[in-house]
Amino acid sequence: MTLRLEGLGKEFVPGLPVLEGIDLTVEPGGFVCVVGASGSGKSTLLSLIAGLTRPTAGRVLLDGQEVTGPGPERGLVFQTASLYPWRTVAGNVAFGLEAMGMPRARRDARVAGLLDEVGLRHLAGALPGRLSGGQQQRVAIARALACSPRVLLLDEPFGALDVQTKEDMQVFVRQVWRDVGTTVIMVTHDVEEAVFLGRRVIVLSCDPGRVARDLAVDLPADRTLADKRSTAFLALRVEVEDLVRAEHRAHQARV
Amino acid sequence: MTPHPAATQAGETADQKPDPVTGPDPGPVTGPVTGPVGDTATGPVDGGATGLAPPRPGRRIRPLSGSVTARTAWTLRALSVLGPLAAWWALSASGAVNPAFLPSPAAVWDAGVRMAVSGDLWSDLAASLGRIGLGFLLAVLISVPLGFTMGALPWAQALLEPIVGLLRYLPASAFIPLLIIWLGIGEASKVALLVLGVVFFNTLMTADVVRRVPRRLLEVSATLGAGRPRVAARVVFPYALPGIIDAMRVNAAAAWNFVVVAELIAATSGLGYRITRAQRFLQTDRIFAILVVIGLIGLTIDVTLRLLRARVGRWSA
Numbered sequence: 001m002t003l004r005l006e007g008l009g010k011e012f013v014p015g016l017p018v019l020e021g022i023d024l025t026v027e028p029g030g031f032v033c034v035v036g037a038s039g040s041g042k043s044t045l046l047s048l049i050a051g052l053t054r055p056t057a058g059r060v061l062l063d064g065q066e067v068t069g070p071g072p073e074r075g076l077v078f079q080t081a082s083l084y085p086w087r088t089v090a091g092n093v094a095f096g097l098e099a100m101g102m103p104r105a106r107r108d109a110r111v112a113g114l115l116d117e118v119g120l121r122h123l124a125g126a127l128p129g130r131l132s133g134g135q136q137q138r139v140a141i142a143r144a145l146a147c148s149p150r151v152l153l154l155d156e157p158f159g160a161l162d163v164q165t166k167e168d169m170q171v172f173v174r175q176v177w178r179d180v181g182t183t184v185i186m187v188t189h190d191v192e193e194a195v196f197l198g199r200r201v202i203v204l205s206c207d208p209g210r211v212a213r214d215l216a217v218d219l220p221a222d223r224t225l226a227d228k229r230s231t232a233f234l235a236l237r238v239e240v241e242d243l244v245r246a247e248h249r250a251h252q253a254r255v
Numbered sequence: 256m257t258p259h260p261a262a263t264q265a266g267e268t269a270d271q272k273p274d275p276v277t278g279p280d281p282g283p284v285t286g287p288v289t290g291p292v293g294d295t296a297t298g299p300v301d302g303g304a305t306g307l308a309p310p311r312p313g314r315r316i317r318p319l320s321g322s323v324t325a326r327t328a329w330t331l332r333a334l335s336v337l338g339p340l341a342a343w344w345a346l347s348a349s350g351a352v353n354p355a356f357l358p359s360p361a362a363v364w365d366a367g368v369r370m371a372v373s374g375d376l377w378s379d380l381a382a383s384l385g386r387i388g389l390g391f392l393l394a395v396l397i398s399v400p401l402g403f404t405m406g407a408l409p410w411a412q413a414l415l416e417p418i419v420g421l422l423r424y425l426p427a428s429a430f431i432p433l434l435i436i437w438l439g440i441g442e443a444s445k446v447a448l449l450v451l452g453v454v455f456f457n458t459l460m461t462a463d464v465v466r467r468v469p470r471r472l473l474e475v476s477a478t479l480g481a482g483r484p485r486v487a488a489r490v491v492f493p494y495a496l497p498g499i500i501d502a503m504r505v506n507a508a509a510a511w512n513f514v515v516v517a518e519l520i521a522a523t524s525g526l527g528y529r530i531t532r533a534q535r536f537l538q539t540d541r542i543f544a545i546l547v548v549i550g551l552i553g554l555t556i557d558v559t560l561r562l563l564r565a566r567v568g569r570w571s572a
Contacts, residue, residue: 078474
């Protein structure tokens with residue numbers, strides 16, 4: 001699977017592009033983190049890849065095929081778990097499989113396997129309202145993974161979590177990515193998170209959002225939380241932070 | 256103008272203000288540092304800034320978020336019913352009001368029992384309940400799909416909301432003469448009045464509930480491969496159902512009112528008809544008894560729909 005963005009641009013108000021001239025190729029199995037200050041259009045970028053928003057310029061190509069609408073091969077997870085509150089955890093994970101028309105027995109087996117993967121098998125029958133924020137996000141990720149997406153799109157998935165839970169979820173999502181092998185594109189405003197998770201970090205500029213920097217993360221593939229204190233990690237983090245801060249300042253000065 | 260960098264620059268280079276904590280009280284470190292120093296530091300500064308007297312420290316602020324104990328709540332609930340009942344009893348027992356105008360609770364009870372024994376009460380009750388059953392069912396069958404469509408599809412909203420919003424303001428009771436001309440004085444005109452009185456409100460309220468389904472939920476559903484019919488049936492409908500039942504509950508009260516109104520005007524059966532008959536013979540005790548029955552039936556409808564909503568909407572609790 002190769003995801004290509006070609007000259008991608010979006011204007012909600014004519015003459016005021018939110019995103020402009022985004023050219024990007026994501027290699028199969030990659031983990032790309034997109035960072036940028038508020039107003040850089042990073043969520044819009046994800047929405048365009050998901051097919052929920054139509055670009056006003058350029059196009060999104062998945063294996064050479066133009067994306068024209070949403071579909072299960074591009075799974076999406078939002079910041080606040082948009083779970084179906086009346087469905088159990090298992091029922092939530094099963095939603096996409098039902099839409100696919102997968103027979104009951106195979107569906108149940110797949111849901112059970114996914115709940116094992118995200119460590120929530122014991123909560124299969126619980127309603128989302130009873131879960132913690134981190135557990136809800138695990139369900140949302142399992143639900144997106146159920147459809148075997150070629151790309152998993154994460155829109156600030158841990159932005160609403162407390163710091164400790166957030167770190168647990170970072171380790172978790174890295175583990176899932178290594179187990180499942182799907183391509184992940186994650187939008188975040190947390191630079192540390194981006195550098196820790198990504199094999200590649202894209203920094204977006206503001207007004208309009210463009211690719212300001214495309215950095216490869218030269219850190220070991222097996223990362224633990226302790227790596228957040230290594231000199232290589234900190235150097236990269238500082239570099240990205242300075243870029244994002246400069247964009248933020250420039251954006252503030254314009255508004 | 257670049258306010259932000261400039262401001263931070265200034266902040267970093269300017270002389271540090273004397274720390275309010277360590278400044279005036281350099282003495283005992285072990286003493287109560289924050290308490291008194293904090294008071295003297297904030298008090299005059301605030302007063303100077305607003306031009307008002309400093310806030311009195313002991314002032315008790317009661318937030319408007321207090322709750323009552325379960326016991327108090329139940330006492331007040333009992334009082335809410337028993338209070339007016341006691342007042343009624345006291346007023347009629349005092350002899351200040353002619354019993355022909357205000358019968359005693361005991362007389363009303365007797366009248367109710369007499370009607371129950373003669374069977375009139377049951378046949379009238381059955382007639383009224385039959386009308387609300389049929390009329391409300393029709394109203395729901397029309398308004399829920401209509402409101403759902405309006406709430407889910409912007410074009411349907413644009414097409415229907417102006418006319419439904421307008422019709423809602425026409426009082427259904429004003430249609431009674433027209434309905435009698437069109438449909439006669441039989442069952443049809445009574446059921447039609449009920450439908451007219453309920454259908455527009457319920458449509459708009461259903462549409463509102465449907466519109467409140469979070470956009471994120473609809474977007475996620477699309478990325479999971481669910482098309483519009485599936486999203487409508489498996490996402491929007493279950494999400495909106497508790498709210499739809501809430502709307503039905505509110506409008507069921509109106510429906511029950513319209514049944515009685517329709518029966519007051521032209522009918523040969525029903526609780527409203529029984530009231531007009533009693534009026535002819537100045538049987539106020541019967542009128543009161545029927546009003547009590549009407550109230551109790553209304554309460555039963557309300558409680559039933561509340562229970563249904565609690566059951567359907569367990570997840571939203």
